Amino acid sequence: MEPQGITVSFQDVGLTVGGRTLLSNLNFSIYTGEFLVLLGRSGSGKTTTMKLINRLLAPTLGTVRVQEWATTDWDVIALRRNIGYVIQEIGLFPHFTIEQNVGLVPTLQGWNSKQIKSRVHELLHLIGLEPGQFATRYPHQLSGGQRQRVGVARALAADPPMLLMDEPFGALDPITRLELQQEFRRLQQELGKTVVFVTHDIQEALILASRIGLMHDGRLVFLGTAEEFLHSENAEAQTFLKPLRTMERWTERE
Amino acid sequence: MNNFFLIKYGSEILQRMGEHLLLVGIAIATAILISLPLGILITRQKALRQPILALANVLQTIPSLAMFGLLIPLVGIGSLPAVIALTLYSFLPIIRNTYTGIMSVDPAVREAGRGMGMTDWQLLSQVELPLAAGVILAGVRVATVIAVGIATIAAAIGAGGLGVFIFRGIAVVNNDLILAGAVPAAAIALVADYGISWLEKRFGGCLKNPDVR
Ligand SMILES: Nc1ncnc2c1ncn2[C@@H]1O[C@H](COP(=O)(O)OP(=O)(O)OP(=O)(O)O)[C@@H](O)[C@H]1O
Ligand SMILES: [Mg+2]
Numbered sequence: 001m002e003p004q005g006i007t008v009s010f011q012d013v014g015l016t017v018g019g020r021t022l023l024s025n026l027n028f029s030i031y032t033g034e035f036l037v038l039l040g041r042s043g044s045g046k047t048t049t050m051k052l053i054n055r056l057l058a059p060t061l062g063t064v065r066v067q068e069w070a071t072t073d074w075d076v077i078a079l080r081r082n083i084g085y086v087i088q089e090i091g092l093f094p095h096f097t098i099e100q101n102v103g104l105v106p107t108l109q110g111w112n113s114k115q116i117k118s119r120v121h122e123l124l125h126l127i128g129l130e131p132g133q134f135a136t137r138y139p140h141q142l143s144g145g146q147r148q149r150v151g152v153a154r155a156l157a158a159d160p161p162m163l164l165m166d167e168p169f170g171a172l173d174p175i176t177r178l179e180l181q182q183e184f185r186r187l188q189q190e191l192g193k194t195v196v197f198v199t200h201d202i203q204e205a206l207i208l209a210s211r212i213g214l215m216h217d218g219r220l221v222f223l224g225t226a227e228e229f230l231h232s233e234n235a236e237a238q239t240f241l242k243p244l245r246t247m248e249r250w251t252e253r254e
Numbered sequence: 255m256n257n258f259f260l261i262k263y264g265s266e267i268l269q270r271m272g273e274h275l276l277l278v279g280i281a282i283a284t285a286i287l288i289s290l291p292l293g294i295l296i297t298r299q300k301a302l303r304q305p306i307l308a309l310a311n312v313l314q315t316i317p318s319l320a321m322f323g324l325l326i327p328l329v330g331i332g333s334l335p336a337v338i339a340l341t342l343y344s345f346l347p348i349i350r351n352t353y354t355g356i357m358s359v360d361p362a363v364r365e366a367g368r369g370m371g372m373t374d375w376q377l378l379s380q381v382e383l384p385l386a387a388g389v390i391l392a393g394v395r396v397a398t399v400i401a402v403g404i405a406t407i408a409a410a411i412g413a414g415g416l417g418v419f420i421f422r423g424i425a426v427v428n429n430d431l432i433l434a435g436a437v438p439a440a441a442i443a444l445v446a447d448y449g450i451s452w453l454e455k456r457f458g459g460c461l462k463n464p465d466v467r
Pocket of ligand 1: 046174
């Protein structure tokens with residue numbers, strides 16, 4: 001895919017919290033319309049990197065730019081309203097119905113209630129939850145996987161040009177997961193959204209990514225296409241590919 | 255039968271109850287107006303948490319007669335010092351519960367709200383306060399029950415209320431008079447306790463578990 005322009009750029013970014021260095025030497029750009037998957041082990045700094053983009057965190061070194069401006073120069077509310085965010089812990093509002101949860105950002109932006117309702121229903125269909133059955137339920141009345149899908153719908157609601165998704169399909173069964181991955185990839189290409197997607201699942205990364213960024217100990221140790229990743233000499237990349245190779249050997253033996 | 259204390263003192267009991275309720279009502283309303291913002295403030299300004307809670311704690315430990323006594327040189331006698339004292343006693347439970355209620359909101363929920371671009375005010379009014387409502391009401395309930403009890407002592411500084419019976423009863427050694435004050439005061443405390451717990455369940459309980467609505 002041809003880069004159409006730079007949406008986000010990290011310039012010599014580092015983050016130190018309480019004397020601990022969580023991220024260092026981050027230098028990369030995210031192109032408009034690309035699907036960047038941040039891959040890495042638990043604790044490698046994926047979530048932290050993502051939070052630098054919507055300024056839930058500010059870098060202690062270097063600059064993170066969204067469009068032209070440093071995130072620290074943005075009106076933080078405006079910045080966040082333009083970036084859909086699916087948080088790792090889902091974080092639905094327990095006292096809001098599913099409908100109110102999904103309609104949150106449109107409501108904040110002052111859409112009228114008819115627009116909100118039709119948008120919410122459209123999204124519930126998209127994620128495979130029948131509105132008639134689910135719209136008026138509360139989050140605790142849903143399964144973990146259903147809640148996770150509602151989290152995705154909520155991030156998409158106001159049609160933001162960019163999405164940050166932190167392990168959005170983690171709680172799904174492999175079948176629903178694959179369905180949603182394919183559906184979502186198609187949707188992303190169709191709508192031309194810029195997506196930053198965090199996972200520790202190499203298969204998911206290979207299915208979705210236009211580029212894979214591999215994180216290790218707070219650094220970006222590899223950045224390139226899935227094809228390049230498969231041929232990378234990088235030790236951490238090799239570690240991630242090992243289970244995949246073992247799987248291949250198994251299936252060949254059949 | 256006509257000697258039964260509730261009947262014997264019937265009309266005066268009603269009048270004293272009215273005074274009692276007014277003292278407590280005004281004090282609790284004032285305390286909410288002051289404590290709720292203070293409770294919210296200390297969730298935002300961590301540095302203020304210790305001093306404000308410590309102050310509220312100290313107020314709570316002042317014996318009630320001493321508190322009334324200390325207020326007399328400042329505002330004289332009557333209902334004003336009584337209301338002020340009751341208000342001061344109500345600070346701690348309400349401030350503490352407001353703080354605890356807000357802080358116990360799931361951090362993931364708060365972070366989702368912030369990440370979605372809610373302003374601090376929107377987060378507070380649409381997420382934190384509704385989710386903390388049950389705990390805050392529990393604080394108001396404790397404050398109210400305490401205030402109903404302490405208000406009986408306010409009669410000593412001329413604030414009226416059910417304490418009037420009790421002090422008179424003690425002075426003339428008449429148990430009926432003491433009961434005419436004590437029993438209605440206990441009844442008010444019980445009703446307030448029950449009524450506010452009902453509100454807690456309605457507003458707090460249903461938010462976490464809408465099935466019980
Ligand atoms: N607020 C914080 N203060 C101090 N350390 C933190 C903080 N948040 C995260 N960390 C640390 O930073 C490192 C990276 O955390 P991060 O959440 O980015 O990992 P991750 O790659 O998203 O992991 P996972 O796949 O488990 O979600 C971890 O070692 C974590 O303990
Ligand atoms: Mg994470």
